[in-house]
Amino acid sequence: MQDSIFDQYIKKRTPIIKNKKILQNTYLPEQLPHRAGQIDKIASIVSIALEGDRPSNIMVYGKTGTGKTAVLNFIGKELEKADSRRERCGYVYVNCEVVDTPYGILYNIGNQITVESDNKIPFTGWSFEKVYSNLVKQIDDTDKVFVVVLDEIDRMVSKKGDDIFYYLAKINENLKRSKVSLVGISNDMKFLEFLEPKARSRLGGESLIFPPYTADELEDILKSRAEIAFDNDTLDGGVISYCASVAARVDGDARVALDLLRTAADTAERNGDSRVTIAHVKSAKNSIEFDAVSEGIRTLSSQSKIVLMSITKNVEADNPRMTTGDVYNKYKEICDVLDIKPLTQRRVTDLISELDMMGIINASVRSFGRAGRTKEIELAAPKENIMILRDDPMFKDFEYSKSPRQMKLM
Numbered sequence: 001m002q003d004s005i006f007d008q009y010i011k012k013r014t015p016i017i018k019n020k021k022i023l024q025n026t027y028l029p030e031q032l033p034h035r036a037g038q039i040d041k042i043a044s045i046v047s048i049a050l051e052g053d054r055p056s057n058i059m060v061y062g063k064t065g066t067g068k069t070a071v072l073n074f075i076g077k078e079l080e081k082a083d084s085r086r087e088r089c090g091y092v093y094v095n096c097e098v099v100d101t102p103y104g105i106l107y108n109i110g111n112q113i114t115v116e117s118d119n120k121i122p123f124t125g126w127s128f129e130k131v132y133s134n135l136v137k138q139i140d141d142t143d144k145v146f147v148v149v150l151d152e153i154d155r156m157v158s159k160k161g162d163d164i165f166y167y168l169a170k171i172n173e174n175l176k177r178s179k180v181s182l183v184g185i186s187n188d189m190k191f192l193e194f195l196e197p198k199a200r201s202r203l204g205g206e207s208l209i210f211p212p213y214t215a216d217e218l219e220d221i222l223k224s225r226a227e228i229a230f231d232n233d234t235l236d237g238g239v240i241s242y243c244a245s246v247a248a249r250v251d252g253d254a255r256v257a258l259d260l261l262r263t264a265a266d267t268a269e270r271n272g273d274s275r276v277t278i279a280h281v282k283s284a285k286n287s288i289e290f291d292a293v294s295e296g297i298r299t300l301s302s303q304s305k306i307v308l309m310s311i312t313k314n315v316e317a318d319n320p321r322m323t324t325g326d327v328y329n330k331y332k333e334i335c336d337v338l339d340i341k342p343l344t345q346r347r348v349t350d351l352i353s354e355l356d357m358m359g360i361i362n363a364s365v366r367s368f369g370r371a372g373r374t375k376e377i378e379l380a381a382p383k384e385n386i387m388i389l390r391d392d393p394m395f396k397d398f399e400y401s402k403s404p405r406q407m408k409l410m
């Protein structure tokens, strides 16, 4: 007798991953191999919070997947453990990519500190000044030392939120009893350069770099994860080192390594295979590469899509390495055809930098003697992947129409 129409499908799947959570990026492992140096350094700075003193601010730099978030959350857990008896400090974590407005950041910090619902900052509606002074009061009332981690801090600035860092960095001047120490995490080494000088000098403190992992280091990281996620003998020999070597080539990114292993194991499960093989990893590699780029492109703003389209049009017109001016000319033509008001060249230059940061294009500054400096721009991701732009509804009619200027040329 059949209990459910789904039974037959469920039984067909042989679960080979013991615990899926362990292979996810949000899982915080008990041990973080190859980050002992960084953990020591941060712990030695932060430790004085346990004595009620204010640690210096810290800036942490490193490309994605170098363990920055994991290390700081590990430190936060340890700090809370060490402080559980005396309750002298607090750990607050905010991801500025998710919480991406100055108001949102203050709201988020406030609500991690205060539990009583009477004092809570409302989700929206107050002025920035009111939220700020309310937060100052809440922090001071607790009489504690807070370590406030602002993760992905560089994403916030590219959305023009500089002064939030200025306000947070000078918050100690407004506190009488409590103290706040800031840890900024940035994927971009140039983060401080982009800040207003007044915020920069206040945020400054210790800085720490997380280098990309080598293939061997990634192998250790994957092994320790795989030991708890799989039964013995589920992974074919070579699977882990293959994942590690692929990820080492992608900027030593541990996230890529884990994504590969997880996707490969998922594929094996779905196929009803009992072991994960290198073939599964290879197919995972193809789907992940495609996904990352296409997802990035799909979620671009309309203006950025037009900028990217302008770059691909230049490539198609036998101009694989172009200047900002080349992009801007094409950009104006496309805006013309789509009947969209073009942005200034300066704004388009900003959008080009964003595409560069996303890894979709490469833009490097070149000097052309007396002609001055300009950017040299080329596609970074494979053109086939970028071509999903063609399917975007906003360009539906574009391929078939020609701008007046192009017609004249023909």
Ligand SMILES: Nc1ncnc2c1ncn2[C@@H]1O[C@H](COP(=O)(O)OP(=O)(O)O)[C@@H](O)[C@H]1O
Residues within 6 Å of the ligand: 024, 025, 026, 027, 028, 029, 031, 032, 033, 034, 035, 062, 063, 064, 065, 066, 067, 068, 069, 070, 071, 221, 254, 255, 258
């Ligand atoms: N040294 C390490 N040991 C174990 N897992 C790690 C280590 N470094 C990174 N990871 C894992 O890799 C993934 C990406 O790390 P994360 O801390 O999010 O990187 P970042 O914040 O630098 O982008 C997470 O799942 C994390 O648990």
Ligand SMILES: [Mg+2]
Residues within 6 Å of the ligand: 068, 069, 070, 151
């Ligand atoms: Mg992170």
